[in-house]
Amino acid sequence: MAKAVAGESNVPFFSISGSDFVEMFVGVGASRVRDLFKKAKESSPAIIFIDEIDAVGRMRGAGLGGGHDEREQTLNQLLVEMDGFEANQGVILMAATNRPDVLDPALLRPGRFDRQVIVDRPDLKGRTQILKVHAADKPIAKNVSLETIAKQTPGFTGADLANLLNEAALLAARKSKKTISNLDIENSIDRVLAGPEKKSQILTEEEKLIIAYHETGHALVGWALPNADPIHKVTIIPRGRALGYTQALPDSEKYLTSKAELKDRLAMLMGGRVAEELIFADPTTGASNDIEKATEIARRMVMEFGMSEKLGPMLYGKGTNEVFLGRDYGRQQDYSDEVASQLMKRLRAF
Known part of the structure; x- marks a missing residue:
């Protein structure tokens, strides 16, 4: 998407991964941020794209683990470059992440990454269109319906669908077939969902x-x-x-x-x-x-x-938001032991 924007705008495009900023040596990350923005300003108008920004933009801890570690220094420098005292005209900053929930709130404030585009998993229509793109260079049998395949693959991403047709092509090639049949695609879906068939596993x-x-x-x-x-x-x-x-x-x-x-x-x-x-x-x-x-x-x-x-429409248990626990494992019990017992009873009842 960022490349498409740069191509349409016909401006220089600078791409870097968030993990490239973080090094074991103090000050290297902040220096790389300054150098990147300096090059972009010299080539302005330009676009900077940071992939997997959560590697450097993860929520800062309240003194836990040291408040001046390399990653936080790099993040602070990035925030300064985005809307600091120096003029930053002619440079557009774009970023991508699969974990927006762990980003530091300072990154998402107005004037920074305040415009967010959610690229979710494709719906039925989207999956059908993606399959058409990946099927264009493959010998698909005439009786194969891409819309039917799209209905069978809810939750698949674009990469999953591309892998599905590639696997189907390999299965057809192994059988020396000239076209990809419905059976090849069915077997490919099984392979993507559950893994390859275990012919060596002998069951009684x-x-x-x-x-x-x-x-x-x-x-x-x-x-x-x-x-x-x-x-x-x-x-x-x-x-x-x-x-x-x-x-x-x-x-x-x-x-x-x-x-x-x-x-x-x-x-x-x-x-x-x-x-x-x-x-x-x-x-x-x-x-x-x-x-x-x-x-x-x-x-x-x-x-x-x-x-x-019996327990009613209430939320039981809240995340602790402890960044060093990944925010996935930290969960506090905000209810009594008596309520916990009731929760287990209702859980078992379901």
């Missing part, structure tokens, strides 16, 4: 039977419940870490999920474990990932989405 007949009943349990529950996504595919071919999987796909793009849909999703996740208990009366470890996903959904329903009737 008993294990195959258990896996078959397990996946059938997922499929039957998903088929029976009114708010579950339609079942698209069931397989017991080992891929990656999975011995088999059941894929359910929505009929259309969804941006909101109701409580009824989440409850049906929970039921479908536990369907494999229940099938093992009903048929064999001795559940296996095969449901560990299902239990992990179900627990996370139930936790969010109770603690974040306010879907528990």
